[in-house]
Amino acid sequence: MSTDYKATLNLPVTEFPMRGNLANREPAQLEKWDQQDIYGQIIKARKEQGAPRFILHDGPPYANGNIHHGHILNKVLKDFVVKHRSMAGFLAEYVPGWDCHGLPIEHQVDKELGKKKHDMSKVEVRQACREYAEKYVGIQRDEFKRMMIFGDWENPYKTMSYQYEAATVRELGRFFEKGIAYRGLKPVHWDWASRTALAEAEVEYDAHTTEHVYVKFAFDEAPSELTDAAGGLPIFAVIWTTTPWTLPANLAIALNPDLNYQLVKNGDEVYIIAEGLREAFLEACRIEGAEVVHNFEGRLLVGELGEGKGLNAQHPFIDRKSVLLPADYVTTEQGTGCVHTAPGHGQEDFHLGQEHGLDVVNPVDFRGCFIEEQVPQWGGMHVFKANPLIQEHLAEIGALLNKVGDKITIDRYPHGWRSKQPVIFRATTQWFIAMEPESAGLNEGFQLRQEVLNEIDNVEWVPSWGKDRIVGMVENRPDWCISRQRSWGVPITVFHCRKCGEALASKDITFHVADLVEEHGADVWFAREPADLVPAGTTCKCGAGPDSFEKETDILDVWFDSGTSWSAVLEAMLDWGTVADLYLEGSDQHRGWFQSSIMCGVGTRGHSPYKTCLTHGFVMDESGRKYSKSSKNYEPPQRMIDQMGAEILRLWVSAVDYRGDITLSKEILKRVTDAYRKIRNTFRFLLGNLSDFDPSQDMVPYGEMLEVDKWLLHRVQDVVGRCGKAFDEYQFHTVFHSFVQLATVDLSNVHMDVSKDRLYCEGLKSLERRSGQTAYWLTLEALVRAIAPILTFTSEEVWEFLPKNDGMPESVHLADYPTDLSAWKDDELAARWDQLLAVRSEVQKALEEVRVPKKEKKPGQIGSSQEAKVAIVATGATLQLLQDYSDDLAMLLIVSEAEVIDGAPNGELVDVAVEVATGEKCPRCWNFWIVPNSGEECCPRCTRVLG
């Protein structure tokens, strides 16, 4: 070849790197964004326009530990929303937050402090907790920023900030005002060794060996059906328990209405036992020769669930009735089918008691010892010490059916995490929010449950089943226990009068304390005397002054903290009102934040704090189990970011349907990375062909563009429109898939492949080339904006390389989301091209059949499609279409010659005949041409261009 024709071509030129090298280059871009205050600029621009506000209110992650994959999923989804809404013309400020109070932090600090804690005041311990939380806020903030999430990271909200704490206290005050916060008893895990209530997370399960007793309760109110069957012999209900010490608190015996019970005659006594447990009972009590004298259903004695018949048995050693109640949790797995019920010592017992209006008897003090006045026999004695004595006593009075000394080992008995001692269930005073006014002791008042359910109906739930889920939970939940026996949190700002026992829980006092909290932090509650915390002149009803007041020592449940974030953040901190457009969290928050927030919102302001509530699933590993450190191939997110870059993880979040659980695995990340490369290379090719393009000078008007370019623009407007809609509907995976599809098929496989000849070989400023460049510039400019919320880094990078037109902002994130591209819509053109592309596919198949590798190739055989000449046999509309496009066919098929023949094809659409192209190969464009004379080296087109 005498001339280096390659140098005469317009090959792609760009500095845009082929490899993303994301992990290394993202930090520099972050730095740059920081310097130009990109987030600030975005917000400023929208404010200046007076753009409408879109509030995505951030649910606060817990300020403990590094972020994990779930955090990334959640925060990146939020970022998609915020970035898109922002580009779509809204003022979408994102104020991230952290949940800072609560047990896990106090727990960690406990561990770190060790014994030192005992010498520290509450305020000092709280200070240590504050520092701990602050440390992790800093760590997590850096990790979130690394994910390229835009927001006001310098001014986040923290539930431990003074202003926030004050707002939480005020909402509590509003509940007091409403009258639905009340004090009541509730059994909790009680660690008698460390004299403290335990949260669920502080309970460990371990084996525990203890006395167990079968106890008979005389039942002389038995209906005649039973007394007749017993033939006048005394009838006893027999219970079984592994906690004899709870017998002094026994108030009821639960039976299942649906179970079959029997009267079992043993000598001159008759026992009531569930049929399925009879054998086991007789064996345990070494009773022989017993006989069944009657069968009946439980409902004979207890009626139906939720009702009861009010029949009583007699407590064996206390002068008190024990009422028979229906309960569906009574089973025939163990015991007797008659379940000892002590509402002060068990959850189920408590709820059953509540349902039937039983008292909550708790004769055990904080040390785990019986209270003298209530249980004189064993007063002052520890309940576990009393167990064998109670067993003996039962034997002495003839109420014990098994033997003294009988013991049983319970495999999973709760123990204190610290003391390692077996815990007890003990009713303690707690604060509650009443779901119905009745439970607060009011005859009428605020129906919180019903009001919340009404408001749930006004919220848009995404996905829609979220509504069913939360409705079910709200319908069934018990009163909200808002008190915790802890130090690290917001105090329940109530005073107790030592003189008369009255609790001073009022809005006025609470708001007064809130003002102090706002100024000094909640520590003020723990540091000051009551007299310095109440408004001047405060007295109790009984006339006593602050000197007689004691502070409540309990703090608020952290769900109350975060449940008031709309007040603390949206209202108090930001002055945006009390309603967010969107809450977006994992589906576990139906029970958590979504619920506590709407309960607080409805409870104190009468409305939901969110208009739309969107949930996502959880991150799973390749086997569908939750993704945790125990998973195969587990990689901490920090390492993933360091290895492949945050952009890949963002793209992963966009690729999956987050409404269900989503999978994270090596293979998925590999696929996502492949998709990323494809997108990146597509962008790069477009940029490479725009190196000499100045949009302000070289743009070809739409009407003058080549049809193939109009087709591309049609496809672009279609996909971008679809992406915009998908963003609006929070369907990010639709964005991802349609975007990848466009890049791969429409752009890479079709348009770019087909246009290379024109772009490379035609004259630099020819219409053919400028038309293609115009299409590419418009495509790129639109696509890069469309994908910017997801590919935050790459879109910015492309934007930098994109030849600028007037009025284009310096950052893609300051640009608007592409909306009105309808000028490019041409459905008729698209329909024609669909047909043409179908023919193209047929031709490609035909070419494939005759294709031969270069080294084996003999004359008359074909390797590259440019070496071919095709003849297409078609009829009817297809024929007409192909004839109309005869000038474009060779280009479209990337062959040197294409001929259309009128005839009936054997195939469905067309028949294709392939031959070797005639003539000579043009050394410049590689197309074949028939040489008219030997004067020219190149084909006429190339000769013209070169000339």
Added chain:
RNA sequence: GGAAGGGUAGCUCAACUGGUAGAGCAGUCGACCGAUAAUCGGCUGGUUACGGGUUCGAACCCCGUCCCUUCUACCA
């Protein structure tokens, strides 16, 4: 145990809400060597978790089973 969600090619998603299960990627074979740690083409993947049922027709509707996930209740 209860409530809710899910199970479509190796992977990620489709399937106009009952009408012959489609894409991209991966895999595989091949081309190109002027997007080159790129690019293009052909081909191969599914009894739609399983078992019943309703229907002319079911991935979609009904019943049952299994597995996974979240929340919740716990074992007296």
